[in-house]
Amino acid sequence: MRLKNLIILFIMMLSVASLSAQTLAEKYQDKKGFTTVYISGAMFRSFPAANVSDVNFTSMMAGIESFIVVTTDKQEQRKELAADIEKLRKDKSYELLMKINDDSSKVDFYLKKNNKDIIKELIMIADSKGDCSLIQLNGSFTMKNIEELVDGNK
Amino acid sequence: MNLTEIKILLDRFYDGKSSLKEERALAEFFSSEDVPSDMTDDKEIFLSLYSSVEKISVPADLKSTLSDLIDECAASGKKKNSGLKMYIRNHIHFIRNYSVAASVIILFCIGLNILNAKSSGPRETFTDPQEAYMEAEKILALVSGNLKKGMAGMELTEMNIQKVKSVLGDNKIIE
Structure with a gap:
């Protein structure tokens, strides 16, 4: 009996490990009906320095470990992505930063912090009638970095 | 039986090599009154030893008692062996359980390594x-x-x- 419990525990551990080992990008990268973008931290750090744009993410760049975008406009695929988004919403390690509801879409921002100041993940979930998108920024950044991203190159 | 023969038998008796028949012959000789004076010491020693040998009686049921004792010892030996067998069996059961658990852990680690090897991380969307x-x-x-x-x-x-x-x-x- 004890052995049976032990085996069940290990099977559970294996399934949890296999799930956690797979990132969103890995899961959706080769799936039909999804558009994915994955940019690693190394790629961010190799960006041309001379580029000037309206978006100011230079202060964030050093801290970015990965940048993932998953989007779909197919009804069937939406359900799968929505299920993952729902899991994320229920995950208590994420805190809701803001919700923006307008006529055409619903946008939610979630944060995952490792301590009071350091943000480990910034997630944007956009759900409109046409498509569903998830943007995930992983790394180490602060609220000041996010404010700079909002303010842009003024 | 002459004196020389008696002396040979006596030597055999002292060496513990004499047969019952020889001992009886010696007893007969020393019980008679024709024992030479130089053998009076031998007479005393022989008769005291021979009489004590004769006094020891072998119980009639010695054979069966011994056989019972041997059976008993064999049975207790078996019991001890079965106890040992039980102990080994219990330990084998214990070892088997833990070896299964260890195998599961090893499989888990192998599985995890395969997963990690397969999921070498997502691919870069852009090379430029x-x-x-x-x-x-x-x-x-x-x-x-x-x-x-x-x-x-x-x-x-x-x-x-x-x-x-x-x-x-x-x-x-x-x-």
């Missing part, structure tokens, strides 16, 4: 940093725009709250 930059910029502009929209909404809400507060404040003053 310029292209990646342009895409990141486009998406981050979208993120920034939505954050701006949300913050503007928050500012508007804050302004409305301030308005409500000031209206409530005015009302208080009117009261």
Whole structure:
């Protein structure tokens, strides 16, 4: 009996490990009906320095470990992505930063912090009638970095 | 039986090699009155030893007692062996359980390694940093725009709250 419990525990551990080992990008990268973008931290750090744009993410760049975008406009695929988004919403390690509801879409921002100041993940979930998108920024950044991203190159 | 023969038998007796027949012959000789004077010591020694040998009686049931004892010892030996067998069997059961658990752990580790080897991380969408930059910029502009929209909404809400507060404040003053 004890052995049976032990085996069940290990099977559970294996399934949890296999799930956690797979990132969103890995899961959706080769799936039909999804558009994915994955940019690693190394790629961010190799960006041309001379580029000037309206978006100011230079202060964030050093801290970015990965940048993932998953989007779909197919009804069937939406359900799968929505299920993952729902899991994320229920995950208590994420805190809701803001919700923006307008006529055409619903946008939610979630944060995952490792301590009071350091943000480990910034997630944007956009759900409109046409498509569903998830943007995930992983790394180490602060609220000041996010404010700079909002303010842009003024 | 002459004296020389008697002396040979006596030597055999002292050496413990004499047969019952020889001992009886010696006993007969020493019990007679024709024992030479130089053998009186031998007579005393022989008769004292021979009489004590004769006194020891072998019990009639010695054979069966011994056989019972041997059986008993064999049985207790078997019991001990079965106890040992039980002990080994219990330990084998214990070892088997833990070896299964250890196998599961090993399989788990192997599985995890295979998974890790397979999931060597997601592939880069862009190989050209310029292209990646342009895409990141486009998406981050979208993120920034939505954050701006949300913050503007928050500012508007804050302004409305301030308005409500000031209206409530005015009302208080009117009261």
